[in-house]
């Protein structure tokens with residue numbers, strides 16, 4: 001299903017290679033421009049006139065080197081109408097004369113790529129804007145967790161794209177074969193974009209520290225949580241490079257897809273889902289790092305939703321939940337019951353596994369809960385993990401650039417041209 005969707009997105013991006021067919025254009029209701037294909041069965045494309053005028057491609061309206069609209073919106077007539085159309089079959093262009101005396105031209109490829117057809121929009125949103133997520137139960141972990149070779153990800157674009165795609169869809173992916181030096185997480189983050197800095201710096205070391213200031217730096221079991229729930233702009237993806245792993249029975253990673261837990265609550269315990277997605281919880285972190293004192297607070301529900309009811313983020317942390325709880329008195333008891341249900345379901349679903357030296361575990365920190373079983377920390381039995389964060393904005397952007405590049409290189413090879421610009425998807 002995914003690969004079909006991807007092919008579709010690729011063909012949307014590279015419709016240059018489509019067979020030319022004669023199209024006719026007409027104005028509908030004095031408002032819409034309709035492109036009618038000659039061939040039966042092909043889709044009719046309908047474009048609102050005002051949208052076409054707003055997206056005029058001429059040098060006055062559009063600045064091509066920055067790919068930005070520069071139309072003067074102080075003068076824009078929102079009731080602008082198309083007056084006349086001309087279809088140039090040879091150039092594959094549509095020309096429009098407007099009621100504001102302007103004239104515009106659009107290539108058919110450009111128009112097709114921006115079709116208002118619902119299925120075209122769906123595939124653009126699911127394959128190009130952001131890959132559609134697939135939620136999983138802990139028991140499915142081994143099937144969904146994809147593994148990539150560190151060196152290949154660092155040197156070739158195709159494994160890089162597949163790693164980021166897996167991370168976006170499943171919220172987790174593993175790299176193996178990384179060298180055992182502390183620079184791995186930085187090099188990996190810079191292969192994608194740049195490290196997201198937090199209160200705790202850029203790279204951070206997770207190992208047992210005497211007198212630890214952060215709960216993660218103890219060898220005690222670390223209950224399931226998301227990192228930095230007390231940030232409004234929460235770091236998106238956790239990169240954890242295992243350099244030394246304890247030989248004791250503990251020290252295992254615990255992971256849960258909290259979107260799956262939220263799905264279950266929504267279905268099986270709708271009242272709990274409702275409370276956890278509506279009640280604002282105070283998350284906090286107080287301390288000092290490198291001589292700088294900090295006091296972070298962010299109020300947000302455990303399950304954060306967008307306008308369409310999709311998940312945008314999950315917040316969960318026992319130590320980083322504030323003792324301030326600014327909700328009406330009568331909401332407190334019911335919220336505790338619902339939250340206890342969420343934590344119980346998550347704990348029962350947690351998948352436990354142990355990374356080995358050279359493994360890099362990457363996961364979506366605004367979706368997955370992670371934790372660690374306790375371990376005996378002695379000199380012969382230590383654990384040393386280097387971590388860093390990346391932001392989704394940076395990852396999605398990189399993924400889109402890679403997809404455009406691989407789409408254009410596959411279209412130039414399928415149309416028989418021997419263009420050598422851009423990476424090719426050769427297997428090595």
Ligand SMILES: [Zn+2]
Pocket residue numbers: 056057058059060061062102103104
């Ligand atoms: Zn124009």
